Amino acid sequence: MIGISSEEFDKLSREDQVLYLTENLRQLPEELIEPGIEILIGAGEPELAISLAKDSGRTDKAMEIALEEGDYLWAALIAKKAGLEEESMRLYREGLDYYVSEKMYGRAVSAGQALGLPSHQLERLFEAGVNHERRSMDLGRVGYALETIALSLENALIGRDDDLAEGLRRAMVEEREKTIRRAAEDRERS
Numbered sequence: 001m002i003g004i005s006s007e008e009f010d011k012l013s014r015e016d017q018v019l020y021l022t023e024n025l026r027q028l029p030e031e032l033i034e035p036g037i038e039i040l041i042g043a044g045e046p047e048l049a050i051s052l053a054k055d056s057g058r059t060d061k062a063m064e065i066a067l068e069e070g071d072y073l074w075a076a077l078i079a080k081k082a083g084l085e086e087e088s089m090r091l092y093r094e095g096l097d098y099y100v101s102e103k104m105y106g107r108a109v110s111a112g113q114a115l116g117l118p119s120h121q122l123e124r125l126f127e128a129g130v131n132h133e134r135r136s137m138d139l140g141r142v143g144y145a146l147e148t149i150a151l152s153l154e155n156a157l158i159g160r161d162d163d164l165a166e167g168l169r170r171a172m173v174e175e176r177e178k179t180i181r182r183a184a185e186d187r188e189r190s
Contacts, residue, residue, distance in 0.1 A: 022048060
């Protein structure tokens with residue numbers, strides 16, 4: 001179906017239009033690019049819409065879509081590749097602020113690196129991310145997962161009497177004892 005006219009394209013169902021756009025993204029006739037971008041956005045395919053816009057020389061449209069998706073990093077990269085250095089840096093700065101406000105610290109660190117922030121500022125962003133993740137972590141589930149892994153390891157060691165197996169068993173017993181002591185200390189403090 002390569003090279004269909006806009007009239008033929010219009011007769012396709014929305015699903016077939018999206019499929020056609022997806023399969024022919026890099027070789028669409030000029031008259032299908034603008035409607036194709038909008039169709040892809042409407043179909044929940046913003047990444048493809050951005051690629052189509054960018055590859056067809058519609059840099060502003062590509063950046064606009066990326067920003068609507070909250071992807072400042074991609075928008076800044078598009079600007080940079082288009083030779084729009086000042087725009088790229090502005091987008092990285094806006095992205096840094098946005099990502100910090102949304103507690104998206106991994107992306108904030110990436111924006112900070114692109115801006116050339118000093119290492120101590122990047123470390124603070126990284127630490128903020130770790131602390132945020134730690135607060136939102138369900139420790140009960142983590143403990144259960146670790147216990148499940150420990151049981152699996154114990155089962156794998158059954159019947160093995162070599163030095164490695166014995167060392168692993170000792171380390172597991174020591175770690176369990178430490179965990180029990182910490183839990184008891186936490187209960188006493190509470």
